[in-house]
Amino acid sequence: MKQVLKYIAGALLLAAGHADLQGQGMHFSQYYNAPMLLNPANTGLMPNHDYRAGGNYRNQWASVPVPYRTMSAYTDFQLFHGVEANNWLGLGFAFFNDQAGNGNLSLNRFEGFAAYHLQLGRSSMLSAGLSGSYAQRSVDFSKLTFDIQWDGFTFNGDLPSNEIPGLVKTNYFDVGAGLNYAFFPNENVYVKLGVGMAHVNQPKESFYGNDNRLGMRPSVNLDGLFRINERFIVNPSAYYTQQRESYQVVYGVLFQYWLGGTGNEATQLLLGPYHRLGESVIPAFGFELGAVRVMGSYDFTISSLKDYNRSRGAFELSIRYQGLYDMLGGGPPRNLFSCPRF
Numbered sequence: 001m002k003q004v005l006k007y008i009a010g011a012l013l014l015a016a017g018h019a020d021l022q023g024q025g026m027h028f029s030q031y032y033n034a035p036m037l038l039n040p041a042n043t044g045l046m047p048n049h050d051y052r053a054g055g056n057y058r059n060q061w062a063s064v065p066v067p068y069r070t071m072s073a074y075t076d077f078q079l080f081h082g083v084e085a086n087n088w089l090g091l092g093f094a095f096f097n098d099q100a101g102n103g104n105l106s107l108n109r110f111e112g113f114a115a116y117h118l119q120l121g122r123s124s125m126l127s128a129g130l131s132g133s134y135a136q137r138s139v140d141f142s143k144l145t146f147d148i149q150w151d152g153f154t155f156n157g158d159l160p161s162n163e164i165p166g167l168v169k170t171n172y173f174d175v176g177a178g179l180n181y182a183f184f185p186n187e188n189v190y191v192k193l194g195v196g197m198a199h200v201n202q203p204k205e206s207f208y209g210n211d212n213r214l215g216m217r218p219s220v221n222l223d224g225l226f227r228i229n230e231r232f233i234v235n236p237s238a239y240y241t242q243q244r245e246s247y248q249v250v251y252g253v254l255f256q257y258w259l260g261g262t263g264n265e266a267t268q269l270l271l272g273p274y275h276r277l278g279e280s281v282i283p284a285f286g287f288e289l290g291a292v293r294v295m296g297s298y299d300f301t302i303s304s305l306k307d308y309n310r311s312r313g314a315f316e317l318s319i320r321y322q323g324l325y326d327m328l329g330g331g332p333p334r335n336l337f338s339c340p341r342f
Contacts, residue, residue, distance in 0.1 A: 026070055026098050026107065028056050029274065029282045029297055031221070031239045031250060033318040036074055036092050036113050038221055038239065039178035039196040040129030043115035044078045044090015046322060047190070049291075051077035054320035060299070060313065068100045068314075076113065090115040090129070109135040109174075127180040136171040137205060172203035174214075188227040195220050199243075217243040231258040235272075249277035254284065265290055279303045280313045293320045 028034045034056050035042035046052060053075040060068040076092025092113035099106045115129030178196030183189075198217040206212040219241035226234045238251035252274025259267040267289050274282040280302055286295030299313030 026096055026109075027241075027248065028058055028070070028072075028316060028318075029250065029276065029280075029299055029314065030056065030284065030295060030316050030318050032223065032235075032237055032254070033293075033295060033320060034072065034074075036076060036094055036111075036131070037072065037096070039180060039194045039219070040113050040131040040176050041115050041127040041178040041180040041194060041196070043076045043092040043113040043129050044088065045115065045117060045127055045180065045182075046078065047184075049322040050081065050325045051075070052320060052322040054318065056316065056318045058314055058316045068098065070096070070098045072096045086119040088117050090117065090127075105137070105139045107135060107137045109133050111174075115178075123183060123185045125180075125182045125184075127182070129178045129180075131176040133174045133176075134171065135174055135203075136169055137207075138167060138169040139207060140167045168207045170205060170207055172205055173201070174198075174203050175200045178219075190225040192223045193221075194223075215244040217241055232256070233258075250282075251275060251277075252282065252284070256288070261290075270295060279305075286318075291322050293322075294318070 026037070028037070031038050033054070035045070053073075055073045056071065058068070058070040060070070072094060074092060074094035076090055079089045079091060081088035090113070094109075094111045094113070096109040096111065097107065111131055111133035113129060113131045115127055117125055117127045119125055176196065176198045177200055178194060180192055180194040182192040184191070196219045198219070199214040200216060202213040202216060204211060204213050219239065221237065221239045223237040224235065228234060233256040235254040235256060236252070237254070238249070240249050241247065252272055254270060254272035257269045257271075259269055261267050268287065270284070270286040270288060270293070272284050274284060274297070276282060276299065280299040282297050282299050284295060284297035286293065288294075295318050297316045299316075301313040
């Protein structure tokens, strides 16, 4: 059975090089903890901080022979905050790695981000962002088996596959863009609506030199922060994206409860349920200790795939650190008059 599944995985990877078949796009169930992957306009958009750094790890479908592993590391920061009214520039950088299947189908992506945040009065802000990335995808055909290698009884890896031998690579340059509108009428309410577009230039991705182009992928996300009282914050959010005939909808709510402390000693408990429409339920949990947030989540499969993976979908872990320049001796405290203070 494992050999049959291995053959199927190889056939899918091969098809990705031959035709217009799209593989799984890079994504995290904790989309709210991958800000620049969600939308380039989130670059440097930190109402209470000047810079942040973080990372994400996702291990998907570990219970079947063709798992996905996705990792990211990122940092972004603000420049010129308060120099011109209360507008500022955000810059960021990220590295992404995705690996899947027996053929080690891999993607390495180095990406730069820039966004400008424009104050619209005292209670709203418009942000526009761009991203540019260099991506390299590779696959090791020597680790795959093909139908021509079936000798009538088993797959024989010593038989010629008539495919490209060994490790094969392809690379391309990719462009993304996004907009955010944030509304914060008082210090207890913050609502943000974002729209984005990935693969704006529809780059060519093929191991065989074919004109196989990545389809543009629009996305919409809605995020809200509502302070209920001095201890309790409710953070509902939703995310939608589509690429050609495939789409994804994830939504849920994160409850934040203040346990004690102030400033860098403040501690919050984070807990919430999420749902990927038609595919999985995703409980999330974690804590925030001062400037550090750590969260974990697990995708429990509820689609028909649960009969094959025993509902074991994906485990995710994220970590994030946020800070202020004046804490590093980089200048006077910033002006926060127009930002919500959560």
